[in-house]
Amino acid sequence: MQHFGGTVTVPERGSRLGAGAHRDRLAAKLRKKYEGGMSIRALADKYGRSYGFIHRLLGESGVEFRGRGGANRRSADSS
Template structure:
């Protein structure tokens, strides 16, 4: 997957995710808000935090922090349980 596969939110240019080039560079101000919008949109479309992190070249913790700062309601862990109800 390419970093462009994370859709930008409305009104944000598609090339706003410049943070993908250097994972050690701090992202601040407008750039951070734009990246947060893109990451939030991808998460709300059903992508996992790990998938988003690998796509933009950042850590799981960084993406989780962006989502938490945005006030996202996190999904529960794991999938449906096997074996049905007893």
């Protein structure tokens, strides 16, 4: 198990994290980091969990997801 600041730990990949206070605390910590600017992919890499796991917990915590980065697909005439 990886420590996630304070008393919250991230279970190893492949282990389950059931509903309850621990899951809620972890989701709150991830939300704080995401809202502070970390990407979902960066959180997944840092804590050794899948993109889907992090995305799911963030969604459960009520986070407002940022738009995708990358190239803008609008044409030059639509400005």
